[in-house]
Amino acid sequence: MKTVIINYGAGNIQSIKFALQRLGVEAVLSNDVEEIxxxxxxIFPGVGEASSAMKKLRESELDNIIPTLTQPVLGICLGMQLMCKSSEEGNTQGLGIFNTEVVRFSSTVKVPQIGWNTIQNLEGSLFEGIRENEYMYLVHSYYAKKSNEMIAESEYDIKYASALQKDNFYGVQFHPEKSSKAGSKILENFLKL
Incomplete structure (x- = not known):
């Protein structure tokens, strides 16, 4: 089985690569369209600011390729947000895979949300063996609004989508590679899809 981590200059790719190695998977880092x-x-990671990350995707033409992929694709953090229709961050048009918008947390809470938070209302095979209210590690100032593609939610000031799924596309707002045994189990579940 060949696993590719998309390397477009906006990802926390080494920590994901190490997390996969712990599961016995040697992932390839690549931005080569054919290899992907x-x-x-x-795996479509992302750390940083939405508009500059989207610019990097466009420069490598990955913005046209990612939505056409037919194998299981996992967006992590900003990767998931870029898979949505749009983001308030930098007034960015996303890839439009998920039919929801990404907006900023209100000024009534401290942003970014950094640290551990629970996930609830878990649905689907990505969360097999994960219990309700499991803790995951998050770092974000923007969130995906709840939608019918939501397969997990979290609460920070309001309830928001902490995981999304549409067809072969999955997205998680949290960092499974930094979320201890439960996060490792989610990565393992993704590899089994």
């Missing part, structure tokens, strides 16, 4: 297309599993 031929992968069995694709």
């Amino acid at each position: 297309r031929k992968a069995d599993k694709v």
Whole structure:
């Protein structure tokens, strides 16, 4: 099984690569379109600011490729947010895979949300063996609004989508690679899809 981590200059790719190594998977870091297309599993990470990350995707033409992938794809943190229709951060148009918008937390809470928070209302095979109210590690100032593609939610001032799924596309706002045994189990579940 070939797993590719998309390397477009806006990801926390080393920590994801190490997390996969702990599961016995040697992932390939690549921005090569053909290599990504031929992968069995694709991980789309992201750390940073939405508009500059989207600019990097456009420069490498990955913005056209990612939505056409047919294998399981996992967006992590900003990767998930870029898979949505749009983001308030930098007034960014997203890839439009998930039919929801990304907005900033209100000024009534401290942003970014940094640290551990629970996930609830878990649905689907990505969360097999994960209990309700499991803690995951998050770092974000923007969140995806709840939608019918939501497969997990968290609460920080308001309830928001902490995981999304549409067809072969999955997205998690939290960092499974930094979320201890539960996060490792989610990565393992993704690799089994």
